[in-house]
Amino acid sequence: MAGAKEGVTFLDELRAAGFAEACILRTIRNARTKNPHVIAAEFRALR
Amino acid sequence: MITDAGLRAAVCEAYSAAARQPAGKHPFPVGREFAESLGYPGGLLDSLPASAVDAFAGVSNVSLFADIVEGSTVLDLGCGAGLDALIASRRTGAGGKVCGLDFSDSMLERASRAEREAGARNIELVHADAERLPLPDSAIDVVLVNGIFNLNRRRAEILGELTRVMRRGGMVFGAELILAAALPEGEHTCPTNWFA
Numbered sequence A: 001m002a003g004a005k006e007g008v009t010f011l012d013e014l015r016a017a018g019f020a021e022a023c024i025l026r027t028i029r030n031a032r033t034k035n036p037h038v039i040a041a042e043f044r045a046l047r
Numbered sequence B: 001m002i003t004d005a006g007l008r009a010a011v012c013e014a015y016s017a018a019a020r021q022p023a024g025k026h027p028f029p030v031g032r033e034f035a036e037s038l039g040y041p042g043g044l045l046d047s048l049p050a051s052a053v054d055a056f057a058g059v060s061n062v063s064l065f066a067d068i069v070e071g072s073t074v075l076d077l078g079c080g081a082g083l084d085a086l087i088a089s090r091r092t093g094a095g096g097k098v099c100g101l102d103f104s105d106s107m108l109e110r111a112s113r114a115e116r117e118a119g120a121r122n123i124e125l126v127h128a129d130a131e132r133l134p135l136p137d138s139a140i141d142v143v144l145v146n147g148i149f150n151l152n153r154r155r156a157e158i159l160g161e162l163t164r165v166m167r168r169g170g171m172v173f174g175a176e177l178i179l180a181a182a183l184p185e186g187e188h189t190c191p192t193n194w195f196a
Helices: A007-016 B004-020 B032-037 B042-046 B083-092 B105-118 B155-165
Strands: A021-028 A038-046 B073-077 B097-102 B123-127 B140-146 B166-179
Touching (some): A007 A021, A007 A038, A007 B166, A021 B166, B004 B105, B032 B042, B073 B083, B073 B155, B083 B097, B083 B123, B083 B140, B105 B123
Parallel strands (some): B073 B097, B073 B140, B097 B123
Antiparallel strands (some): A021 A038, A038 B166
């Protein structure tokens, strides 16, 4: 969880790495951790 | 602050422990009930080897919502016990192939057993780090990645490797933990919070 970043930051990382498009498809319950600051997101990126 | 090498070893050991004893106590949920809670249908899980289902530890049902065209070459980055790789194997069919890659030998042992039990002939399992993929350039059509970026500080290197091994027009489908709000001071540096 300590490695999680905000969604916008994560998408920027994908684009900076060379992905032409990146988007979050939906956010879902974060079932892995109990931290209230963290959610889970499904995403897609186009090379 | 924990070093990169220390973090890698801690993460690998945590997931290896889940592979060795899925029903044991772990800092994250593991197994069939958890997979069903994320939307993997019970009937589908019934049709897959228990060795893969019992040690599932992802974030979402990535292999179900991904667009996987029959015949495509799929990389399951951080494949763990192989649940998503097995589903991708079915979806891409005999004309496609799946590379399941993980850094935990214990998880790969489970995935290998599951692959044999399922009779999947189009899966290749690879032991490697996500930052150094032993794959040629432009070889992959679809990447599945189920919750590994938040466990690794070297994510820029991982993303660089993904862009290298993917063909142009290829797609990544993934699930990842993201922050809904800024973490309180100190939570980034506490080693136990990498799993909390």
